Amino acid sequence: MANYDLTPRIAPNLDRHLVFPLLEFLQERGLYPDELILKFKIELLNNTNMVDYAMDIHKSLYHTEDVPQDMVERRVEVVARLKALEEAAAPLITFLQNAKAVQELRADQHYNLQMLSERHQIGPEQIEALYQYAKFQFECGNYSGASDYLYQYRALCTDSERSLSALWGKLAAEILMQNWDLAHEELNQLKDIIDSKNFPTPLNQVQSRIWLMHWSLFIFFNHDNGRTQIIELFNQDKYLNAIQTNAPHLLRYLATAFIVNKRRRPQFKDFIQVVQQEQHSFEDPITEFLACVYVKYDFDGAQKKMKECEEVILNDPFLGKRVVESNFSSVPLRDEFLENARLFIFETYCRIHQRIDMGVLAEKLNLNYEEAERWIVNLIRTSKLDANIDSKTGTVIMEPTHPNVYEQLIDHTKALSGRTYKLVSQLLEHAQVQPAR
Numbered sequence: 001m002a003n004y005d006l007t008p009r010i011a012p013n014l015d016r017h018l019v020f021p022l023l024e025f026l027q028e029r030g031l032y033p034d035e036l037i038l039k040f041k042i043e044l045l046n047n048t049n050m051v052d053y054a055m056d057i058h059k060s061l062y063h064t065e066d067v068p069q070d071m072v073e074r075r076v077e078v079v080a081r082l083k084a085l086e087e088a089a090a091p092l093i094t095f096l097q098n099a100k101a102v103q104e105l106r107a108d109q110h111y112n113l114q115m116l117s118e119r120h121q122i123g124p125e126q127i128e129a130l131y132q133y134a135k136f137q138f139e140c141g142n143y144s145g146a147s148d149y150l151y152q153y154r155a156l157c158t159d160s161e162r163s164l165s166a167l168w169g170k171l172a173a174e175i176l177m178q179n180w181d182l183a184h185e186e187l188n189q190l191k192d193i194i195d196s197k198n199f200p201t202p203l204n205q206v207q208s209r210i211w212l213m214h215w216s217l218f219i220f221f222n223h224d225n226g227r228t229q230i231i232e233l234f235n236q237d238k239y240l241n242a243i244q245t246n247a248p249h250l251l252r253y254l255a256t257a258f259i260v261n262k263r264r265r266p267q268f269k270d271f272i273q274v275v276q277q278e279q280h281s282f283e284d285p286i287t288e289f290l291a292c293v294y295v296k297y298d299f300d301g302a303q304k305k306m307k308e309c310e311e312v313i314l315n316d317p318f319l320g321k322r323v324v325e326s327n328f329s330s331v332p333l334r335d336e337f338l339e340n341a342r343l344f345i346f347e348t349y350c351r352i353h354q355r356i357d358m359g360v361l362a363e364k365l366n367l368n369y370e371e372a373e374r375w376i377v378n379l380i381r382t383s384k385l386d387a388n389i390d391s392k393t394g395t396v397i398m399e400p401t402h403p404n405v406y407e408q409l410i411d412h413t414k415a416l417s418g419r420t421y422k423l424v425s426q427l428l429e430h431a432q433v434q435p436a437r
Contacts, residue, residue, distance in 0.1 A: 002031050004285065004312050009249045013214040015172045016044050017138070021218075025317040035061065049082075049139040051075040078140070085136050088129035089149075092122050096152050109158045116156075127156050131166065138169055147173035164193060175218045183219050184229075187212070191233070209242045213250055220257075221318045221333075230257045235267050240274065248282035251275065252312075255286045256319060259344065260336045285309045289341065293348050299364045306341055306366055310334055342366070342375065350387070356396040358389075 007026060011019045020041070027037045038061040045054040051074050055067045086093075095101050095116070104119075105112050116122040134149030150170040157163040167190055174183035193199070194208045213234060220226035220233075233239060234254045243250045255275065258268055272294045275287050279295075285308035292302035313319040313334045320334075342365045349356065349364060362372030373389070376396060380387055388397045 004308075005031060005315065006249050006252065007317070009247075010214055010217075013211050013247070015168075015215075016047065017141075017143075017176060018172060018215065018218070019044055021176075022317045025320070029315050029320070031315055048141075049078045049136065050141045051078055053141065082136060082140065085129060085133040089126060089133040091120070092116075092126040092130050093133075093149075095120055095122060105155060109156060112156055113158070127153070131157070131162065134166070135169065138173060143173040143176045146170075147177070164190075167193070171215060175215065178222070180219055180223045184223055187216055187219055195238070206242050206246070209239055210247050213239060213243070213247065217253060217318045221253075227257045227261050230254065231261065231267065235271065244274065244278060248278050249284070251278060251282060252284045252286050252316075253318065255284075255290055256313070256333075256337065259286070259290075259340050260333065285312050290344075293344050297348070297352065299345060299349055302345055303364055303366055306338065306345075309341065310338060313337055338366075343379070346376070346379070350396075350398050354398050356398070358394045358396060361396060 005026070007019075007022050011022065014022075023037055023041055023044075026032055027034060038057055041057050042054055042061070045051075045057070048054075051071060055071055055075075058067050058071065059065060101120075104115060113124070113127075116127075130149055131153050134146050134153060137149065138146035147170050150166045150173070154163050154166050154170075157166065167186060171183060171186040171190060174186055190212055194205060194212060199205045199208070216230070216233065220230040223229070230253060234243065234250065234257075243254075251274070254271065258271060272290060275290050276295050278287070279291055285305050289302055289305040289309055292298045292305055319337075345364055346361070349361070358373060358376075359369060361376070362369050365372055365375065367375060376387075376389065380389075386398065389395075390397055
């Protein structure tokens with residue numbers, strides 16, 4: 001299953017601190033030799049200030065209590081640098097710890113700078129020191145302190161580029177602390193900034209969208225409504241274009257969200273076209289499963305892919321965990337995926353067959369005969385499926401359904417209205433970026 005591990009593709013698009021949870025998961029699953037994972041961890045830690053953690057891993061890797069001299073020297077440097085930054089930022093930190101004084105701050109950063117300078121003798125140097133101190137705290141693994149200081153820094157910062165950098169840092173800190181609601185708020189703030197017309201260059205905008213989508217995986221597969229929100233973000237044209245151009249591996253997560261999302265969305269048909277287009281550029285059991293069911297109508301192939309999908313999900317750092325339902329209960333995402341995947345196969349198979357042998361259907365669903373019968377009975381009871389089971393012949397009989405002309409007309413009208421709105425929006429956007437004549 002290491003062949004399907006996306007960590008080598010995902011890691012370059014993450015902050016190095018965000019790679020550690022992925023390595024922890026892979027180490028737990030045993031996809032790679034333990035020694036290899038420990039070496040990767042040390043390599044990541046070399047460019048951080050988490051020296052004590054690096055020393056502990058070195059001891060585990062080489063089975064010794066001794067550590068290299070350069071690690072000892074590096075620790076001394078980190079402690080000294082931390083103390084110097086703390087002293088430089090101390091006047092501003094003292095001010096921020098005073099609740100009454102903080103009430104004097106306003107949304108107007110320029111007013112704040114003037115007020116701090118006149119009343120508290122705090123200038124740009126101390127504000128810059130706060131940023132450097134927050135960044136250093138993050139590199140030391142103190143994500144809580146870093147998050148607080150970066151939030152306060154953004155209230156004082158007048159440099160849009162530096163403020164954006166602080167927002168990325170705060171998002172990473174909230175993810176690492178598993179504060180999913182706060183992380184979701186930061187994610188939305190970042191999205192608004194990235195999608196704004198004032199963003200520096202189109203190339204930077206595309207790259208930032210790719211980073212944002214990779215970082216969002218932590219949130220969407222842990223947040224209550226994440227599986228719906230990932231569709232809303234990833235399936236937008238500008239984000240989907242970025243995926244197809246530079247990150248087709250993210251199709252795995254969008255495909256999974258479509259499969260486990262019980263509310264079928266109109267975008268699903270369009271997404272199947274994307275899967276069909278990308279079949280030769282990215283191979284993954286989950287997208288191939290959809291291709292088998294909806295493109296090739298290869299139900300034997302879909303059955304084989306379901307088994308692979310189960311292993312892929314179990315060994316994926318984002319998918320191989322329990323998901324929170326609306327009633328705050330949790331179930332393995334794998335179970336929900338397999339249940340809905342069977343439903344996809346069943347619905348599609350039923351559309352092209354009127355009488356279906358139960359034994360054949362059980363085989364397509366990866367169930368034994370009794371399990372398949374119970375599954376279909378429950379499905380008929382809980383859905384509006386027009387079907388009956390003939391126990392004597394062991395077949396499922398589908399009742400013919402005739403399309404409602406009025407419903408078809410309404411659907412086509414809605415689709416036409418959506419396309420018209422999209423076309424007008426594109427024309428207006430194009431007109432706004434044209435140079436004045």
